[in-house]
Amino acid sequence: MASVGNIADSAAGPVPGSAAATRPNPFGWLAGLKLGDMLAVLPFMLFAILFLVLPLGYLFVQAFQTQDGAFTLDNIAGLFEPKIRDAFWLSIRISAASGALGALVGLLMALAIIRGGLPEWIGNAVMTFSGVASNFAGIPLAFAFLATLGRLGLITVALKALGINIYVRGGWDLLSFWGLTLTYMYFQIPLMILIIAPAIHGMKREWNEAAATLGASNGQFWRYVGIPVLWPNLLGTLSLLFANAFGAIATAYALSNTAFNIVPILLFAQIRGDVLGDRGLGAALAVGMIVICALANVIYLVVRTRAERWLK
Amino acid sequence: MKRNKTWAWIVFAIGASYFLLPLLATIKFSLEIRKAGWTLDAYTNVFADPRFQQTFGYSLLVGLCTVVVGLLIVVPAAYYVRLRAPQLRPIIEFVTLLPLIVPAIVLVFGYIRLYNSSSLLPLTNSNLGTATLLTFAYVALGLPYMYRAVDTGLRTIDVQTLTEAATIMGANQVQVITQVIFPNIIVAVLSGAFLTLAIVIGEFTIASLLNQQVFGVYMQNVGANRAYEPAALSIISFILTWGAMGMIAFLGRFAPKTAPRT
Amino acid sequence: MAEPFLKIDKISKTFKDNQVVKGVDLAFNKGEFVSLLGPSGCGKTTILRMIAGFEAPTTGAIVVDGKDITALPPNQRKIGMVFQAYALFPNMNVADNIAFGLRIANAPRAERDARVEEMLKLIGLPGYGKRFPFELSGGQQQRVALARALAPRPRMLLLDEPLSALDAKIRVSLREEIRAIQRELAITTVFVTHDQEEALSISDRIVVMNAGKVEQVGTPREVYERPANRFVASFIGLSNFIAGRDEGGGTFLSRAGELLKYEPDRIRGPVEALVIRPEMIELGAAPAGSQCNELAGSIDTVTYLGPLTDLELLLDSGEKIHIHRSNRTPGYVEQFRRGERLVVHWPPSASLPV
Numbered sequence: 001m002a003s004v005g006n007i008a009d010s011a012a013g014p015v016p017g018s019a020a021a022t023r024p025n026p027f028g029w030l031a032g033l034k035l036g037d038m039l040a041v042l043p044f045m046l047f048a049i050l051f052l053v054l055p056l057g058y059l060f061v062q063a064f065q066t067q068d069g070a071f072t073l074d075n076i077a078g079l080f081e082p083k084i085r086d087a088f089w090l091s092i093r094i095s096a097a098s099g100a101l102g103a104l105v106g107l108l109m110a111l112a113i114i115r116g117g118l119p120e121w122i123g124n125a126v127m128t129f130s131g132v133a134s135n136f137a138g139i140p141l142a143f144a145f146l147a148t149l150g151r152l153g154l155i156t157v158a159l160k161a162l163g164i165n166i167y168v169r170g171g172w173d174l175l176s177f178w179g180l181t182l183t184y185m186y187f188q189i190p191l192m193i194l195i196i197a198p199a200i201h202g203m204k205r206e207w208n209e210a211a212a213t214l215g216a217s218n219g220q221f222w223r224y225v226g227i228p229v230l231w232p233n234l235l236g237t238l239s240l241l242f243a244n245a246f247g248a249i250a251t252a253y254a255l256s257n258t259a260f261n262i263v264p265i266l267l268f269a270q271i272r273g274d275v276l277g278d279r280g281l282g283a284a285l286a287v288g289m290i291v292i293c294a295l296a297n298v299i300y301l302v303v304r305t306r307a308e309r310w311l312k
Numbered sequence: 313m314k315r316n317k318t319w320a321w322i323v324f325a326i327g328a329s330y331f332l333l334p335l336l337a338t339i340k341f342s343l344e345i346r347k348a349g350w351t352l353d354a355y356t357n358v359f360a361d362p363r364f365q366q367t368f369g370y371s372l373l374v375g376l377c378t379v380v381v382g383l384l385i386v387v388p389a390a391y392y393v394r395l396r397a398p399q400l401r402p403i404i405e406f407v408t409l410l411p412l413i414v415p416a417i418v419l420v421f422g423y424i425r426l427y428n429s430s431s432l433l434p435l436t437n438s439n440l441g442t443a444t445l446l447t448f449a450y451v452a453l454g455l456p457y458m459y460r461a462v463d464t465g466l467r468t469i470d471v472q473t474l475t476e477a478a479t480i481m482g483a484n485q486v487q488v489i490t491q492v493i494f495p496n497i498i499v500a501v502l503s504g505a506f507l508t509l510a511i512v513i514g515e516f517t518i519a520s521l522l523n524q525q526v527f528g529v530y531m532q533n534v535g536a537n538r539a540y541e542p543a544a545l546s547i548i549s550f551i552l553t554w555g556a557m558g559m560i561a562f563l564g565r566f567a568p569k570t571a572p573r574t
Numbered sequence: 575m576a577e578p579f580l581k582i583d584k585i586s587k588t589f590k591d592n593q594v595v596k597g598v599d600l601a602f603n604k605g606e607f608v609s610l611l612g613p614s615g616c617g618k619t620t621i622l623r624m625i626a627g628f629e630a631p632t633t634g635a636i637v638v639d640g641k642d643i644t645a646l647p648p649n650q651r652k653i654g655m656v657f658q659a660y661a662l663f664p665n666m667n668v669a670d671n672i673a674f675g676l677r678i679a680n681a682p683r684a685e686r687d688a689r690v691e692e693m694l695k696l697i698g699l700p701g702y703g704k705r706f707p708f709e710l711s712g713g714q715q716q717r718v719a720l721a722r723a724l725a726p727r728p729r730m731l732l733l734d735e736p737l738s739a740l741d742a743k744i745r746v747s748l749r750e751e752i753r754a755i756q757r758e759l760a761i762t763t764v765f766v767t768h769d770q771e772e773a774l775s776i777s778d779r780i781v782v783m784n785a786g787k788v789e790q791v792g793t794p795r796e797v798y799e800r801p802a803n804r805f806v807a808s809f810i811g812l813s814n815f816i817a818g819r820d821e822g823g824g825t826f827l828s829r830a831g832e833l834l835k836y837e838p839d840r841i842r843g844p845v846e847a848l849v850i851r852p853e854m855i856e857l858g859a860a861p862a863g864s865q866c867n868e869l870a871g872s873i874d875t876v877t878y879l880g881p882l883t884d885l886e887l888l889l890d891s892g893e894k895i896h897i898h899r900s901n902r903t904p905g906y907v908e909q910f911r912r913g914e915r916l917v918v919h920w921p922p923s924a925s926l927p928v
Contacts, residue, residue, distance in 0.1 A: 041400060044389035048407040051448045055422025056414060062425065109327045116320020126324075132550070132557045133331060138514050139531045140549040143542040144334040147341035152539075154337035186334070189327070206661035209628055210719075212648040213655040214675035214726060224674070228665040247415025250516040250528070254535055264417050271421055271521050283425070286418045297413045309708060 056290065062283035075284035084266065084281075088288065091246055091263040094177060098184035099241035103234065105185065106192025114200045127197065130190035137187040142254035145183045149174050175256050183251055188241050195240070199233040199307070236303030243296035247289065263289055335550065342543035354544040358534075367530035368513075374443070374526065375512035378450040379505045382458045385451065387501070390462045391493065394471050408459045411452045420449055420518040442522050449518045454508030461507070465500025466493075469568050499567045503560045510556035514549055577640065579604040579762050580625070580730065585634035587620050594620050596786040597634075605760040607753065609773035612783035613809070618766045622732055625764065627651055639729065654723030654761075658735045660715040662707040668694075668718050669703035675726030693721035696755060713744040720752065724759065731756065731763040737772065749776050770810045774798065782806050798851075802842050804928045807849045813926075814852060814895040820845035824922065830891025834867045836925035845927040852884070852898040854924035859917050866919040869895075876910045883907040887916060 066072045078084065113123040148154050151167060153174075159166055166172040173179055203226065211221040249264035258269050263285065270282040343350035345357075358364050393400050411419070423445055427435040435441035471493060478492045494501075516528035531549070535542040578601035587595040595617040602608050610618035623629045625636055627648030635644045643651055662671050670677075672693050673686040681689075694700050697717040707715055716736055723731060733752070737745040753776040756763050767773050773780050774794040782789045782797060782805075790802040801807035804815075818828035824838040826848050834848055860866035871889035883906060885897040897918060901907060 040388035040392040041397065041404075043385045044404065044407075047385050047448070047451065048410075051423070051452050052407060052410050052419075055419065055426045056410075058426045059418070059422045105327065105330075108323045112320040112323040112327075116323070117317040118320050118324060122324065126327075128557065128561065129331065132554050135510055135514075135553050135557070136550060139516050139528060139535065140514065140546040143531075143535060143546040144338040144550075147543050147546070148334040148337035154340060155333070186331070189330075204659065204661060206657045206659055207663060209626070209648070210655065210657060210661040210663075210722075211674070212628075213626060213651075213653055213723065213728075213732075215649050215652075215678040216674070217649060220678060224677075225663045225665065229663075243413070247417070249415075249417055250532075253516070254532055257536075264415065267417055267421065268517070268521070271417075271424060282421070286421050289418050290414055293415060294413050297409075301409075 059283045059286045059290075062280060063287040065280055065283075067279065072280070075278070075280035076287075078278070078281045079284055079288055083261070084285065087261045087263045087266045090177070090261055092292075094181055094184065094262065095242045095245035097177075097181045098188050098245045099238055101181065102185045102188025102241050103192050103238045106189045107196060107230075107234065109189065110193045110196050110200050114197065115203075126193065130193045133190040134187050134194060137248060138250035139254045141183060141186055142251045145174060145179075145186070146255070149179070149182070175259065180252055180255065180260065183255070184245050184248065188245065191241060191244065192237055195237045196230075196233060199230060203229060232303050232307035236300040236307065239296045239299040239303070243293045243300070246296070247293055335547075338543045338546050342540060342547055345540040354540045355548070358541055358544050358548065363530055363533075367525050367527045370525060371513050371527035374447055374450065374524075375509045377447050378454060378512055379458075379508055381447060382451045382454055382508060383462075383501060383505070386455070386458050386462050386504075387494070387497075388489075390459060390466055391471065391489065394463070394466050395475060404459070408456045412456050416449075416453060416515075416517050417521075419452060420521050423449060424521065436522070442524060446519060446522050446524050446526075449522075450508070450512045450515065453511055453515070453518075454504070457507045457511075458501075458504035461500045461504030462497060465497035465567075468500070469493075469496045496568055499563050502563050506556045506559045506563075510553050513552060578602055579606075579639060580764075581635075581637040582621065582625070583635040583637060585621065585624060585631045585636070587617070587624065587629060588632045594786055595624075595631075598783075598786075598788055600781060600788070600791070602762055602764065604762055607756055607763045607765065607776065607778045609765045609767055609777040609780045610783060611767055611770060611773040611780050611809075612789075613768060615785075616783040617786040618781075618783050619734060622734055622764060622766050625730075626653055626655055626732055652726075652728050653730045653732060654726070654728035655732045656716070656719050656723050656734065656736045658738050660707070660712070660719045660739075662715055662719055662722070664707055666706075667703065668699070668705050668707070668710075671707070671718060672722045672725050674722060679726060689725055693725050696724075696758075697721045698751070712740050713748055716740065716748060717751070720755070724755070724761070729762070731761050733763065733765045735766055735768070737767070737769075745772070752776070774810070782809060784809075799926070800840060800842070801849065801926060801928055804847060804849075807926065807928050812852050812896060812898075813849045814855075816848040816850070816893065816895075817846075818848065820927070826925070826927065828891065830889070830893070832867075832869065832891070834925060835865055835922040836927050837922050840925075841927055847928055849926040849928050850895070850920055850924055851926075852896045853882075853900075855895070855897045855918050855920045857897070857899070857916065857918055860919035864921070866921050867925065868917060868919045870915065870917045871895075873910055873912055873914045873916055876907065876912065878907045883910070885910060885916075887918065 063075050064071055064073065066074070079088070109126065112118060113126050146153060149156060149172070151174075156166060174183075207225055208218075208221055211225060216224065247264060249262075249268060252260045252262060252265055253268065258265050267282065267285050267289065270285065340350075342354045343352070345351065345354040389404060393404055424436065427433050427441075427445060429437050435445045474492055474496070475488055478488045483492065514528055515526065516532055519526040520529050520532070531542070531545050534545060580600075580602040582598055582600040585595055585598045586593065594615075598617070598621065600621075610621060612618050620629060624631050627643075627646060631644060635642050637643070638651075663674065666674070669687075669690045672690045676686045676689060690703060691700075694702060697720060699714060699717060699721075702710075702714070702718075707718070710718065716739075719736075736752070737749055740748065749772055752765075765773070765777065774797075777794060779791060779793055780797050781791050784805050790797055790806045792800070792802075797806060798810055801810060801813075807813045807815075816826075816828050816834065818826055818830075818834075821827050821833075824836055826834045826836060826845065828834055828848070836848060860868040869889055869891075871887040873885055874888040874894065875884075875886040877884040877886075878901075880901075882898050882900050885899065887895050887897060889895060895918075899906070
């Protein structure tokens, strides 16, 4: 039968020696933490440092270094060279387009299933499918769209049978800006649905009813209450979708190998075969990507915390 | 208050077609490998391909290692942050945000630069080393999801009270974690695990740059060389993803409900 | 008798297979404060929502000021409504919330601002215009909701359990405020609640409902002192029920064989039991020569409730009744002992036949 003293000892920490567990830790600002506790968090911290912080830090440092290790801004300046600048511009345009369109369609679909009066099973099916589809990015997605809108794709062939050839010169091409955008929407739309659905659920029925008793039509409700309340969430999610598309590569690579001149593919080619002929430039490219994606994500996080305040 | 529901049906119809058409097209394509009629030959080709078996098996193995390593890293940390060191929470949450903010390609780029032959830890020199690097890369990718799953699971079961109750009855720390806490968060843990597995199985970018023969790389290869098998692979991949999500939803039914606070 | 301002004409509502409101007829006069009172599921909220226009009656009509509004959409009915969950628009501050109805009606800016000031003063929150709902307490939010509903000068005010989400003390003070404002504006008001004390304290009339039907309509005094049936007697206030048989002419034969008297003009229908309110029962034997009913028993439980003492008496007939005595002097409760024999009496006027 354990005495009270034993219980207190064994509850002190995971390390067998209770002395070790009660020794104060060397970091003053984490006062109150026993060394034993720190041990539990150690693997996490070690992992974070070795496999997150250091690699990113190393890239940052290399971006500002010449071949010999001296500090320079030349690599950053190199980002504005035509080929790289064009790559960034193309990436930004595709991310913006797929993000905006994905956000719009996703919003409409979320509104349709939550407030459109559709049967509950449809809403559940859409949410489940969104969970799957948002993870379906990458190689398989590219194959699927090739099978649909590629040169031998289902729709292409069907339209040809009707006499319409969408692949005429100057017409459609899956391997183009709009082709990639359309493909990207396959995971952007579900992501939008998943993120915005809770916000729409949070829009109480009573707001509609209160607005109605005060004389507002449905359109007026959306104009004065609905959209203003959803707006921060929309903006934030748009930002997230942008970042999501910006960093994506597998789909584009599967569609076109390295033909698409978007930033991730450029980086891919650089890593594979040093096409830029400059180590520092590669690092600068990576840093450029980090900055853009981080900015977009920060916008998302800031806006979301603000919005949550309202929907208490 | 009768609302006009037609707009909702129209939107749903358009959305459903956009999402279902590619799947239907892919299925049809995958069945057309023989000129005459539909057969499952594309699928049998895939399943019989030794490369498929090798790469899929390898991906599965890497996935399982990722989950195990990930849990070893996440569970103790999440537990102690929640119980004893809430002040560490901001740091931990920032760390779990990094893989979401930083694209995978940048991450693997950093690894290659940092751990190549001329660094302190030349992981890329050996096959085992690279495989280890791959696993840790995947742990990083799955970190946000695994941490959030475990953290939510801990919050739901009110870890603090459970620990106090177990401790006062005489359990030591190890017993508390293994006999009280872990069994109660296993559902949450498995959810995170399945999500991570889904991510790992289909991953291409990191594995390709590390020259690892995983399922994603195999798929891309097949896509470059064959016509009908890629469609079959696409459907297989979709079913796998659906299976993983289905498991997560299924597990949700066994999740402990929130403990009411007195 | 003036034409009623609001008439509910044989209203029924059926959801799927469930008939929630069963052929209800009601008439409300202008400026009246009427409560719809009843347990959960009795149909009171459904009736309110049909008046507002959020549910369409399966049969029947709603007539306001002589016009049938049954088919009119809610945003054209000029009715103010206050919800249990406040439902303030979170993206607008207090002033904009209150001014919303006026903005929809295209009232000019100056008029809107003046009206907002007026309403803020009315609800006792002057200067709160710039605050946002999430900065306010529950009671404050509900007051703003009231101001918002009243700002566009509606012809009727509907309140759907507005106090249920608030703390007990706030509930009491806010209900008095609501009543005071209603009196000042003389606006016809329908108030839904399940709290009978709330209904008794502020209504001109109470509609007691149960399972989709109206059990009784009357002033608070009528509903308390002359309950129409067993349900009303037990839902409103506390009741002692004596089972037995009516012998006619104001005499009631209890199951235990006692002959009890009641005033014959109080009969409202077939008599199944006699109800006596706990505070109407006096201690001691009936005074000589009076017509008072007298029963005896032994004290089973003594409970000190602060302002009063509750005595549970086990009658010789086997039934149990409760007696409430006001704790008029300190230590009043001390004199009662469990098991002590007690004789009690009450006048025939206190016997309520139901």
